[in-house]
Amino acid sequence: MHDKTIRRRRAVLALLVVVSLILLTDYFGESSSSPLHSLQRGVVAVLSPIQEGASKVLSPVRDVTNWVSTTLQAKSANKRLAAENLKYKKELALDGYDAIEYANDQQLLKLDTTDNLRSYGLVGADVIARNPLLWYQYITIDKGRDDGVRDNDPVISQGGLVGDVLSAGASSSTVTLVTDPKFAVGAMIEASAGTSGVAGVSGVLEPEVGDPSTLQLSSLPTSSSAEVQTNQVVVTSGFKDTNDPNIESYYPGGIPIGQVSTQNPADSITTNQEVQVTPFVNLAQVRTVQVLTKPHAGT
Amino acid sequence: MNREFSLHLPLRIAFAAFLAVVLQETTVSQISLFGVSADITPIVVMSIGLLCGSLQGAIAGFAIGLFVDLALFQTLGVTSLLYIAVGYWSGRLREMRDPSHGLIPMLLAAIATGFTGVGMAVIQFMLGVTAPVSFLLIEQIIVQMLINTLIALPVYEIVRRWLYPALPGDPRRRRRTYTSAAMSPLQRPSERMVRLARSGER
Numbered sequence: 191m192h193d194k195t196i197r198r199r200r201a202v203l204a205l206l207v208v209v210s211l212i213l214l215t216d217y218f219g220e221s222s223s224s225p226l227h228s229l230q231r232g233v234v235a236v237l238s239p240i241q242e243g244a245s246k247v248l249s250p251v252r253d254v255t256n257w258v259s260t261t262l263q264a265k266s267a268n269k270r271l272a273a274e275n276l277k278y279k280k281e282l283a284l285d286g287y288d289a290i291e292y293a294n295d296q297q298l299l300k301l302d303t304t305d306n307l308r309s310y311g312l313v314g315a316d317v318i319a320r321n322p323l324l325w326y327q328y329i330t331i332d333k334g335r336d337d338g339v340r341d342n343d344p345v346i347s348q349g350g351l352v353g354d355v356l357s358a359g360a361s362s363s364t365v366t367l368v369t370d371p372k373f374a375v376g377a378m379i380e381a382s383a384g385t386s387g388v389a390g391v392s393g394v395l396e397p398e399v400g401d402p403s404t405l406q407l408s409s410l411p412t413s414s415s416a417e418v419q420t421n422q423v424v425v426t427s428g429f430k431d432t433n434d435p436n437i438e439s440y441y442p443g444g445i446p447i448g449q450v451s452t453q454n455p456a457d458s459i460t461t462n463q464e465v466q467v468t469p470f471v472n473l474a475q476v477r478t479v480q481v482l483t484k485p486h487a488g489t
Numbered sequence: 490m491n492r493e494f495s496l497h498l499p500l501r502i503a504f505a506a507f508l509a510v511v512l513q514e515t516t517v518s519q520i521s522l523f524g525v526s527a528d529i530t531p532i533v534v535m536s537i538g539l540l541c542g543s544l545q546g547a548i549a550g551f552a553i554g555l556f557v558d559l560a561l562f563q564t565l566g567v568t569s570l571l572y573i574a575v576g577y578w579s580g581r582l583r584e585m586r587d588p589s590h591g592l593i594p595m596l597l598a599a600i601a602t603g604f605t606g607v608g609m610a611v612i613q614f615m616l617g618v619t620a621p622v623s624f625l626l627i628e629q630i631i632v633q634m635l636i637n638t639l640i641a642l643p644v645y646e647i648v649r650r651w652l653y654p655a656l657p658g659d660p661r662r663r664r665r666t667y668t669s670a671a672m673s674p675l676q677r678p679s680e681r682m683v684r685l686a687r688s689g690e691r
Contacts (some may be wrong), residue, residue: 191601199544206551206573213555214566218616227566232561241560245515255520321561322518322526324629325613328562329516357562363561371618474521474691 207244238362274351286380311484327370349470350446378427410463536648538579550576598641606630
């Protein structure tokens with residue numbers, strides 16, 4: 191009887207491990223339209239109303255705890271100043287972007303420079319869930335296809351770019367943050383007051399290996415031809431293929447992303463220049479976001 | 490009796506698992522302490538293993554891990570694999586050593602959190618994810634271990650109270666019931682008393 195119990199226990203354990211390994215292997219090797227991914231999207235869709243409800247019901251608990259946490263760390267004053275700072279940086283970034291584009295291409299005079307991305311079909315959303323792991327930088331928002339949100343739509347918040355929509359459900363969406371290891375976006379350096387670094391150069395922005403809270407802008411020209419300096423603002427480049435108008439970035443140009451924090455001169459001697467960028471948005475604290483449901487409206 | 494237990498306990502475990510994942514996603518993960526959020530799911534798995542045994546712990550670990558992977562859009566199977574080990578070994582500890590010290594859940598929560606963090610890093614590394622293996626990751630694992638250790642006792646107690654009515658007969662619990670029947674307000678009637686009461690009713 192005892193042996194039978196042990197055998198049964200081991201058999202169940204082995205079965206569970208094998209099922210997990212099969213799931214892992216199958217999921218990892220499949221495309222995003224595979225049955226397992228579809229099942230996952232279905233579960234998220236079913237869970238999203240529960241998450242939304244629970245998020246609203248439990249928001250006082252969350253708010254009180256966060257309030258205590260921030261009070262203990264004396265962050266309240268810092269937060270207000272940081273918010274003001276972000277606002278000015280955003281305005282500066284948009285102005286800088288407009289200036290560069292104006293000088294480079296008269297065609298971009300068509301851009302509506304008076305608005306704050308309103309023409310891109312902004313849809314406001316609340317963050318209803320968050321993945322706590324460093325490996326999956328995802329959040330869930332309470333807007334989905336019913337509100338016009340589609341896969342790959344850019345997501346912004348106060349201060350700048352947050353990420354893009356990984357999977358849009360009917361009433362909720364999963365958003366990949368800019369710090370996710372799989373995220374990348376075309377970005378451009380802007381001129382900033384008090385710095386003499388080069389402006390208008392573009393590269394690819396990705397999370398830095400080893401520190402996802404910092405981003406890395408690579409594929410910039412070598413430092414001998416165009417040296418980037420710290421504190422310069424980095425915005426989305428809004429890449430467009432001049433030969434094929436259908437090929438263009440999902441992200442409109444000029445969305446602030448962050449500020450150059452450090453350079454990497456060692457790489458700039460022989461290869462392209464790389465700089466580290468600190469995001470403007472505090473992704474750990476972001477509560478509300480806006481989705482650009484018409485990312486190509488400005489073109 | 491067995492039939493009643495076989496339905497009662499899994500249902501309670503399933504509800505606890507569901508609640509834990511929803512709470513984790515919507516509230517706990519959005520509360521940041523020193524830049525890190527607590528993770529109650531490994532503590533719940535550990536508690537179930539410690540209270541119910543290795544088999545139930547492993548099954549609950551698999552189910553909770555799969556639910557976490559599904560709900561948080563993670564690679565399916567990763568968390569399941571890790572939580573199976575957490576639930577199974579917590580249950581084996583109970584079956585082999587039967588620890589009675591009140592702080593055991595804290596120690597196990599720290600071990601479970603550390604194991605989950607390191608295990609996740611190893612699996613992600615094996616899957617080819619290049620970032621973020623760094624000091625930051627180690628720091629996050631250590632801080633999360635500390636935070637989870639601090640919240641382990643209340644979480645364990647909540648799980649214990651929730652599962653207690655459905656737990657199978659435990660020799661220690663029966664013994665306590667007999668010896669301290671007149672002393673504890675929380676005591677339950679012994680099986681012999683229940684049988685006598687039932688025969689009296691007839």
